[in-house]
Amino acid sequence: MKSSLRAFSVVTVPFPFTDCxxxxxxxxLVLSSGATFNNxxxxxxxxxxxSAKNSAWPLDVEIKDLKQAGLPSSSIxxxxxxxxxxxxxxxxxxxLSDSDSARVRASIQKLLDEHPEK
Known part of the structure; x- marks a missing residue:
């Protein structure tokens, strides 16, 4: 399973607390491609x-198709x-659904854009 991670898969991973x-x-969310990076x-x-919408960051993307993503509640x-x-x-x-994936791609593009539109 772990060697077949593909872009836009939703996975569970251990996140450390600040005390480590x-x-x-x-x-x-897996962003990298299996063939060119992961594998x-x-x-x-x-x-x-x-699910922390109360502390929004720039470029947050709401996941609209929660069922396909395998998530139980509102998530970004x-x-x-x-x-x-x-x-x-x-x-x-x-x-992620195709539409959710497209919005994440657009957010990543904005993240990398040195000259964003005003």
Missing amino acids: VKAKHRPA VIGHGVMAMIT VRMKLFTIDHRLVLSTLGH
């Missing part, structure tokens, strides 16, 4: 998924990015 002693299992090095680039993709070893991925919950 304990970790809590949280959903994350080559055994790590995946991921974004945080959270947050551009809090990290890499993680596949061996730490606990489970696959689902996969």
